[in-house]
Amino acid sequence: MSRLKGKVVIAQGGGPTAVINQSLAGAVLEARKFPEATRVWGARHGVRGILAETFVDLSEATTHNLERVAQTPSAALGSTRDKPDAEYCQRLLNVFKKHDVRYFFYIGGNDSSDTVRIVAEHASQEGYELRVIHIPKTVDNDLPVNDHCPGYPSAARFVASAFSGINADLMALPGVYIGVVMGRHAGWLTAAAALGRRHDDDGPHLIYLPERPFSIERYLADIERVHRQRGRCVVAISEGVWATLDGKGGEIPLAAELMRGAGREPQVDAHGNIQLSGGALADELADVVRKRLGIKRVRADTFGYLQRSFPGVVSSVDAREAREVGEKAAHYACGRHTSGSVVIKRVGDYAARYELADLNEIAAQTRHMPDVFVNAEGNGVTEAFRGYLRPLLGDDMPCLERLWAPAASVGSDLPG
Amino acid sequence: MSRLKGKVVIAQGGGPTAVINQSLAGAVLEARKFPEATRVWGARHGVRGILAETFVDLSEATTHNLERVAQTPSAALGSTRDKPDAEYCQRLLNVFKKHDVRYFFYIGGNDSSDTVRIVAEHASQEGYELRVIHIPKTVDNDLPVNDHCPGYPSAARFVASAFSGINADLMALPGVYIGVVMGRHAGWLTAAAALGRRHDDDGPHLIYLPERPFSIERYLADIERVHRQRGRCVVAISEGVWATLDGKGGEIPLAAELMRGAGREPQVDAHGNIQLSGGALADELADVVRKRLGIKRVRADTFGYLQRSFPGVVSSVDAREAREVGEKAAHYACGRHTSGSVVIKRVGDYAARYELADLNEIAAQTRHMPDVFVNAEGNGVTEAFRGYLRPLLGDDMPCLERLWAPAASVGSDLPG
Helix, strand or coil: CCCCCEEEEEEECCCCCCCHHHHHHHHHHHHCCCCCEEEEEEECCHHHHHHCCCEEEHHHCCHHHHHHHHCCCCCCCCCCCCCCCHHHHHHHHHHHHHCCEEEEEEEECHHHHHHHHHHHHHHHHHCCCCEEEEEECCCCCCCCCCCCCCCHHHHHHHHHHHHHHHHHHHHHCCCEEEEEECCCCCCHHHHHHHHHCCCCCCCCCEEECCCCCECHHHHHHHHHHHHHHHCCEEEEEECCCEEECCCCCCEEEHHHHHHHHCCCCCCECCCCCECCCCCHHHHHHHHHHHHHHCCCCEEEEECCCHHHHCCCCCCHHHHHHHHHHHHHHHHHHHHCCCCEEEEEEEECCCEEEEEEECHHHHCCCCCCCCHHHECCCCCCECHHHHHHHHHHHCCCCCCCCCCCCCECCHHHHCCC | CCCCCEEEEEEECCCCCCCHHHHHHHHHHHHCCCCCEEEEEEECCHHHHHHCCCEEEHHHCCHHHHHHHHCCCCCCCCCCCCCCCHHHHHHHHHHHHHCCEEEEEEEECHHHHHHHHHHHHHHHHHCCCCEEEEEECCCCCCCCCCCCCCCHHHHHHHHHHHHHHHHHHHHHCCCEEEEEECCCCCCHHHHHHHHHCCCCCCCCCEEECCCCCECHHHHHHHHHHHHHHHCCEEEEEECCCEEECCCCCCEEEHHHHHHHHCCCCCCECCCCCECCCCCHHHHHHHHHHHHHHCCCCEEEEECCCHHHHCCCCCCHHHHHHHHHHHHHHHHHHHHCCCCEEEEEEEECCCEEEEEEECHHHHCCCCCCCCHHHECCCCCCECHHHHHHHHHHHCCCCCCCCCCCCCECCHHHHCCC
16 A cells, blocks of 8 residues: 555534544644654634635644643634535645645534545545545534444533532422523433433433424423422423424424514524524523413523533543544554544443444434434433443543431420 | 530521532531530421421431532532521521420521521520521622632632633634623622633633623623624623613613513512523623624523532532531530631631631621722723632632644745
């Protein structure tokens, strides 16, 4: 096999995660060992920085700096929401050719893998030798072929920890609590709330996922039942749940349905998508419980950016695997001279194995939660899901303890 | 001094914190060593549990259980929002008399200290020998006489950590971010966001506190300036800021002012207070930036319950001090036969010393941030505040690292 010499360009795309910089450090430190890599460049703000030719020379980053960056959340090179089309990808390739770039590593989710695929196609058509590797990353956990995606276990750890604390809070001051979790299309991160439970009566008592249609009437009936039985109710709900329009057919985002019902117009972004972030969905979900069930103490939070960028809440398993998929990118491209997407497979209970998948299997697809992970009622997850996620959360998950003391024998003090 | 023998009752009131159970464990384990304490009872859900005589016998809780409960956030005995009046306090005293309770420890904030004060007055008037101790606790940090309050340092650690992660997030994907932090009357917790900064250009770039009147026009001008200069702007704002009604005189909660400006009616709770929780304030603050400044990428989160109940984010200093104020309660009451409120004083840089203050100095008062901690512009904190808070955050604060690599010499690859 001929030794293809040239520059490595690495970039980060999409939403930040707690461990995306582990992948960066893994790829950079490993690529620098290969004589094939004449220089390792980082592009600022993803594909945008490639077009603008704003590169930093990572061959000159110190090992200590990279090791500390690896432990820092959010994309250290900067990221972008750009979703390149064929013409954009052609321009990326032109920059690569101009600077003799022969290796391109893109750390990102669904859209990023599609960019990598298109760039590789253009290079192939022009006969320009280029090795491309998509390094997986997404808190949404929705890349196909992978058992799970780097970034997800740490975000899941945050969500599970948050709900265990909120459950303790609601035990102290009872009421109804609704936590809105990230995930526009898939419920993986919301489902992680279930791992906050320890005792049978712990919350979250109800979990609503985009994988099942959502009905306000069923939601209210569920909460009413749990609240009557437990004296409190903790709900985890995905920002991306879709409302069934009872009797009217069709589905629209719940946020929009609820706001319209309350006489407000939902916010729409530049692409015409209804904005799911912000507190409106949470406020409306709380409001309908207050009004329809007459429960006074109802609180709702939207977890927002905290769940993807909070420092120090990292799964040790996630940190290691994110590092390893970065290292494997260098092995596959610079060592074996292959292209594709690094994927994580599960072996045994629990170990991870890495493979290189064809980009066509990964690109621009969404992996939803399988039926076996969602309960029959569509308002919770199964034991199978808990078994799937548990080993990914890493060491030393906080374990909340209840006070264990007998009732005082009040009667014995009564006179007579 | 005669040895006053009788039962100890301990209870927890108000909002949960990350370390309130350290105080519980400290007081219980220490009180059990005193022969004066014939039995140590815990009341479920604060003063409410005393009235209902729902006590647990903490003399029979194991040391291991108490030690693990100490590391669990939220009030393990349960809490209450009841704010007893004179008649309510008389009924509390009647229960104490009925069960030969001679020591009453109440872990809580401003309202709880006032309850303790009134109960002590009634006991004194009736000549019933009762030692009462208020054990301080509040994430709001607003108890007078104290240098700071147990619970605050851990919540501050959460807020500072959150903003350091959010700053990294905004460096990767630039825009404007607004984080709404707890604190209806005092800005201590919001001010903690400043401790998330490391580099000069780190966020939060703007901090708005209830200690200063808030003007939408100044807020917009501040954000416009920072955004133009840095390409991003991170804002920390207290849920309790008050709007000046420009030219109209008087002040109202900002949440209400903003919502009315947008044609919505703010939610009002059972006591007629405008509800500050929920996402409405954050959404309105983001909306006004989008509309008036024309900045597209604007995000806003309300930190909500996470900041007071998230497990595993605890200041080591806070955990220790919360434990110690609990222990001191037993020493002051059962050992020295005194009553009062345990207070934390600062000595040197940094150590804590504990004293017993008169309940009249503490009860039902709010300690605001002093002028020396707020900057002249009223949109940030001073170095003096950073020096005040820094030692309280405990060991191993996450330290976010920036990538340090030179710009690649792109020109050298150009032909010619």
